[in-house]
Amino acid sequence: MAKKQKTFRPKARVPRGFHDRLGSALTAERDMLARISAVYEAHGFDALETPAFEYTDALGKFLPDVDRPNAGVFSLTDDDEQWMSLRYDLTAPLARFVAENYDGLPKPFRRYQVGPVWRNEKPGPGRFRQFTQCDADTVGAPAPHADAEMCALFADVMEAAGIARGDYIIRLNDRRLLAGLMEIAGLAGVATEDEAQRMTVLRALDKLDRLGEDGVKLLLGPGRKDASGDFTEGAGLDAGQIDRVISFVTATAQTNAQTCARLREFFGPSETGLAGVQTLDEMTMQLAALGYKEDRIRIDLSIIRGLEYYTGPVFEADLTFEAKDDKGRPVRFGSVGGGGRYDGLVKRFKGVEVPAVGISVGVSRLLAALALKDNTAKVAAGPVVVLALEKDQMAAYQQMAAELRAAGLRAEVYLGGSNFAKQLKYADKRGAPLAIIQGEDERAKGEITIKDLVLGAALSKNIQDNKQWREGQPAQFTVKRAALVEAVKQTLPRKSQ
Amino acid sequence: MAKKQKTFRPKARVPRGFHDRLGSALTAERDMLARISAVYEAHGFDALETPAFEYTDALGKFLPDVDRPNAGVFSLTDDDEQWMSLRYDLTAPLARFVAENYDGLPKPFRRYQVGPVWRNEKPGPGRFRQFTQCDADTVGAPAPHADAEMCALFADVMEAAGIARGDYIIRLNDRRLLAGLMEIAGLAGVATEDEAQRMTVLRALDKLDRLGEDGVKLLLGPGRKDASGDFTEGAGLDAGQIDRVISFVTATAQTNAQTCARLREFFGPSETGLAGVQTLDEMTMQLAALGYKEDRIRIDLSIIRGLEYYTGPVFEADLTFEAKDDKGRPVRFGSVGGGGRYDGLVKRFKGVEVPAVGISVGVSRLLAALALKDNTAKVAAGPVVVLALEKDQMAAYQQMAAELRAAGLRAEVYLGGSNFAKQLKYADKRGAPLAIIQGEDERAKGEITIKDLVLGAALSKNIQDNKQWREGQPAQFTVKRAALVEAVKQTLPRKSQ
Numbered sequence: 001m002a003k004k005q006k007t008f009r010p011k012a013r014v015p016r017g018f019h020d021r022l023g024s025a026l027t028a029e030r031d032m033l034a035r036i037s038a039v040y041e042a043h044g045f046d047a048l049e050t051p052a053f054e055y056t057d058a059l060g061k062f063l064p065d066v067d068r069p070n071a072g073v074f075s076l077t078d079d080d081e082q083w084m085s086l087r088y089d090l091t092a093p094l095a096r097f098v099a100e101n102y103d104g105l106p107k108p109f110r111r112y113q114v115g116p117v118w119r120n121e122k123p124g125p126g127r128f129r130q131f132t133q134c135d136a137d138t139v140g141a142p143a144p145h146a147d148a149e150m151c152a153l154f155a156d157v158m159e160a161a162g163i164a165r166g167d168y169i170i171r172l173n174d175r176r177l178l179a180g181l182m183e184i185a186g187l188a189g190v191a192t193e194d195e196a197q198r199m200t201v202l203r204a205l206d207k208l209d210r211l212g213e214d215g216v217k218l219l220l221g222p223g224r225k226d227a228s229g230d231f232t233e234g235a236g237l238d239a240g241q242i243d244r245v246i247s248f249v250t251a252t253a254q255t256n257a258q259t260c261a262r263l264r265e266f267f268g269p270s271e272t273g274l275a276g277v278q279t280l281d282e283m284t285m286q287l288a289a290l291g292y293k294e295d296r297i298r299i300d301l302s303i304i305r306g307l308e309y310y311t312g313p314v315f316e317a318d319l320t321f322e323a324k325d326d327k328g329r330p331v332r333f334g335s336v337g338g339g340g341r342y343d344g345l346v347k348r349f350k351g352v353e354v355p356a357v358g359i360s361v362g363v364s365r366l367l368a369a370l371a372l373k374d375n376t377a378k379v380a381a382g383p384v385v386v387l388a389l390e391k392d393q394m395a396a397y398q399q400m401a402a403e404l405r406a407a408g409l410r411a412e413v414y415l416g417g418s419n420f421a422k423q424l425k426y427a428d429k430r431g432a433p434l435a436i437i438q439g440e441d442e443r444a445k446g447e448i449t450i451k452d453l454v455l456g457a458a459l460s461k462n463i464q465d466n467k468q469w470r471e472g473q474p475a476q477f478t479v480k481r482a483a484l485v486e487a488v489k490q491t492l493p494r495k496s497q
Numbered sequence: 498m499a500k501k502q503k504t505f506r507p508k509a510r511v512p513r514g515f516h517d518r519l520g521s522a523l524t525a526e527r528d529m530l531a532r533i534s535a536v537y538e539a540h541g542f543d544a545l546e547t548p549a550f551e552y553t554d555a556l557g558k559f560l561p562d563v564d565r566p567n568a569g570v571f572s573l574t575d576d577d578e579q580w581m582s583l584r585y586d587l588t589a590p591l592a593r594f595v596a597e598n599y600d601g602l603p604k605p606f607r608r609y610q611v612g613p614v615w616r617n618e619k620p621g622p623g624r625f626r627q628f629t630q631c632d633a634d635t636v637g638a639p640a641p642h643a644d645a646e647m648c649a650l651f652a653d654v655m656e657a658a659g660i661a662r663g664d665y666i667i668r669l670n671d672r673r674l675l676a677g678l679m680e681i682a683g684l685a686g687v688a689t690e691d692e693a694q695r696m697t698v699l700r701a702l703d704k705l706d707r708l709g710e711d712g713v714k715l716l717l718g719p720g721r722k723d724a725s726g727d728f729t730e731g732a733g734l735d736a737g738q739i740d741r742v743i744s745f746v747t748a749t750a751q752t753n754a755q756t757c758a759r760l761r762e763f764f765g766p767s768e769t770g771l772a773g774v775q776t777l778d779e780m781t782m783q784l785a786a787l788g789y790k791e792d793r794i795r796i797d798l799s800i801i802r803g804l805e806y807y808t809g810p811v812f813e814a815d816l817t818f819e820a821k822d823d824k825g826r827p828v829r830f831g832s833v834g835g836g837g838r839y840d841g842l843v844k845r846f847k848g849v850e851v852p853a854v855g856i857s858v859g860v861s862r863l864l865a866a867l868a869l870k871d872n873t874a875k876v877a878a879g880p881v882v883v884l885a886l887e888k889d890q891m892a893a894y895q896q897m898a899a900e901l902r903a904a905g906l907r908a909e910v911y912l913g914g915s916n917f918a919k920q921l922k923y924a925d926k927r928g929a930p931l932a933i934i935q936g937e938d939e940r941a942k943g944e945i946t947i948k949d950l951v952l953g954a955a956l957s958k959n960i961q962d963n964k965q966w967r968e969g970q971p972a973q974f975t976v977k978r979a980a981l982v983e984a985v986k987q988t989l990p991r992k993s994q
Contacts, residue, residue, distance in 0.1 A: 010554040012596035018548035044880035044909025051515035057507040099509035106926040141912035289892035383541035395786035412541025415638035429603040
């Protein structure tokens with residue numbers, strides 16, 4: 001007790017590359033994920049939660065390099081000397097879970113999982129080392145039905161998240177079409193350099209949206225110099241090969257049936273390609289019968305997703321509306337999620353292929369898009385603040401807050417000093433829409449004053465309109481104590497107008 | 498490609514001390530936490546999410562021992578050589594967050610946080626190294642108002658979780674009463690052995706509920722031998738001291754006002770004790786004015802919680818109903834959460850005291866209690882399964898599932914082989930309440946068959962009542978296709994009877 005020591009004072013700081021989230025930044029995500037989860041549930045998917053840790057070998061990484069045990073993932077050794085890593089996605093834990101519980105699970109096994117994942121990467125602006133993923137997968141069911149269901153689910157998820165029909169599109173392609181294309185274009189060699197060339201071709205096709213046909217042709221051939229003068233090496237295809245590849249990509253037609261017809265013609269002799277066309281045809285016909293037509297789900301031959309991983313249909317959810325950023329510039333969001341069929345899920349553990357198909361929602365991109373689209377969401381989300389002006393009236397103030405809560409509103413009593421201006425400043429800082437005021441005078445008359453803080457802020461910004469505003473909607477008014485809840489309810493809806 | 502290697506096959510296993518949760522085991526927790534969060538929100542608390550990692554020094558641990566870097570917490574070094582640890586509770590991150598953002602936060606600052614925490618401890622039965630915590634804290638507001646509010650919030654949280662009024666009690670004590678008791682009993686010495694003796698006294702008092710007055714007297718005096726013959730060293734108090742301590746604990750009266758009156762008499766000269774009584778008196782009077790009376794919030798002088806930490810009022814939420822375990826034996830749950838006032842929250846970072854008060858809900862204990870209390874929750878929670886008997890009718894089956902979902906029900910189509918028995922077995926394994934069957938015959942007649950799987954299971958268990966059941970409620974029946982949704986809705990409610 002009498003020991004005198006220099007006190008160590010750690011600096012309070014969030015770890016590098018991580019961030020805290022408070023209030024609406026967090027609840028907007030939580031509420032969206034709850035709506036998406038409800039869609040997954042309705043479709044028969046069961047919620048799964050796996051722990052943050054997996055054994056490192058189960059993640060597909062072997063024992064970490066002793067010098068760099070945290071390359072890509074966060075790893076540590078348990079006290080029994082086994083390496084554990086924080087999961088970097090939700091698919092690797094699913095693979096481990098399915099392999100571990102294979103015999104006991106119903107098959108097909110449908111599960112969804114929502115939760116944080118961790119990446120041990122160099123942090124960048126807006127790129128964090130912990131973020132939320134939201135996946136749904138069907139394990140043990142073959143194409144095309146499980147894949148069609150996944151596309152319908154994806155569309156339902158977009159609408160549940162708050163994206164109106166017409167503002168998104170689920171684009172659909174098949175891994176086997178691209179493999180067939182390589183055969184037809186004479187790019188199916190098995191040497192390492194052939195594989196590299198195929199990847200260059202696919203990267204080129206992935207840019208069709210951005211560079212247009214001419215730009216892609218350069219990337220397929222000799223290479224392309226961009227506006228800044230940087231040169232990108234091309235795939236070195238000859239003119240005939242380029243024509244074939246381009247004629248594939250431009251085979252995307254207005255209707256899915258037309259696209260399939262064109263593809264059948266295009267693939268003529270390629271069995272791999274035709275298998276892909278057959279699946280897409282069956283999927284889109286089944287989807288159309290359920291009402292999911294080209295306005296929601298369209299074959300798009302320029303969709304390229306993680307090709308080393310997928311084995312059949314691939315999907316991408318794209319936002320198609322234009323929003324404006326806070327400087328008024330148009331923003332296009334593009335992809336807010338993707339997925340596809342992959343049959344190697346549990347092969348690492350069990351040595352056998354199990355068919356699987358899944359989607360992953362791009363949570364933070366989707367939220368960012370919704371925030372820009374829906375400016376009305378930016379209303380004051382704070383609680384109604386009941387000021388505490390007389391110390392011996394705390395129970396009366398708490399009673400007011402309790403009545404407001406009972407009516408379904410957020411409400412709290414200020415708990416600090418009795419300074420009036422400080423209390424109002426607090427209410428502002430809290431994003432409170434209203435403050436409830438009952439001083440000695442009001443109390444004597446059995447009244448309360450309701451101060452509209454949002455309107456008050458608007459008033460102070462628009463001095464020229466002050467008189468007009470005041471006449472129409474005063475920023476504060478007085479009502480009988482018994483009318484508290486009714487008066488607050490009538491005042492609140494103004495916010496969202 | 499032609500490389501031949503012995504394939505490494507990792508064993509699929511969840512890491513030691515961790516567990517997976519699937520379906521209702523997970524959604525029951527999620528739904529309860531959503532209801533509790535809504536109460537926190539309504540009271541003006543804002544959601545906070547901090548990352549899984551904190552710098553180790555911010556957790557109150559200094560650089561980990563190089564030989565045991567993971568003692569108690571999971572730790573690793575970042576690539577800039579800083580030690581990071583996974584949080585072991587939600588209070589340490591709150592302290593770091595408040596210290597880091599102090600000037601920008603409204604004060605008082607009310608926040609709640611729900612999320613996983615990690616403990617690097619020896620796993621045991623039902624004790625996991627990752628579990629969920631659910632906390633609410635008010636930072637920057639002094640007693641008694643913030644403390645009274647926290648008690649009211651605690652009661653509201655219990656009811657939102659699903660505990661009926663009368664089945665729980667919020668017990669209330671004050672750290673300063675116990676400090677005052679030590680003064681009065683002549684146990685206020687500052688030597689290390691005095692501190693140890695005080696802890697022994699407090700541990701003895703903590704057992705009043707279990708051992709009764711006589712058992713506690715032994716623990717306060719010479720020591721106590723339990724039924725198994727194990728001897729617990731006593732605190733070595735003399736008869737007069739024991740009397741004083743016991744007269745304190747038994748001062749708990751029927752009403753909070755009576756308890757406060759008795760305590761005032763008891764503490765006569767002890768300023769520390771009287772300060773505690775004054776706070777409890779003000780809190781309980783304010784709570785009573787708001788309708789929170791002794792049936793919900795009671796002063797209980799035997800409540801002892803983490804004394805090295807709390808500085809004022811302490812609370813504990815106890816369940817008071819008796820439930821039966823699955824062998825019919827009575828189970829008492831006791832504490833399902835606690836909290837109190839602690840003023841040292843950010844002192845480690847900023848060197849100044851900031852008043853704070855908070856509660857923490859014991860999520861897994863509360864869930865376990867609810868599960869035992871509410872057996873009706875154990876209805877079939879799986880989706881309605883539409884069997885897929887004819888491969889070319891998949892769109893028709895999906896249409897049935899879509900109609901059921903549009904009516905707010907969980908529904909899915911079986912996606913596997915066409916074997917009828919296998920499909921029914923799948924539906925059972927999924928916990929499906931109903932299966933929808935449309936084979937060729939039914940389709941020709943424009944009908945569907947609804948098979949009640951829960952009733953079917955009951956029938957097969959009660960052969961003797963078979964005839965009677967069959968006559969009253971058949972386990973399957975046929976309706977027109979157009980009546981699908983209506984018939985399913987009418988059949989489902991049976992489950993919860």
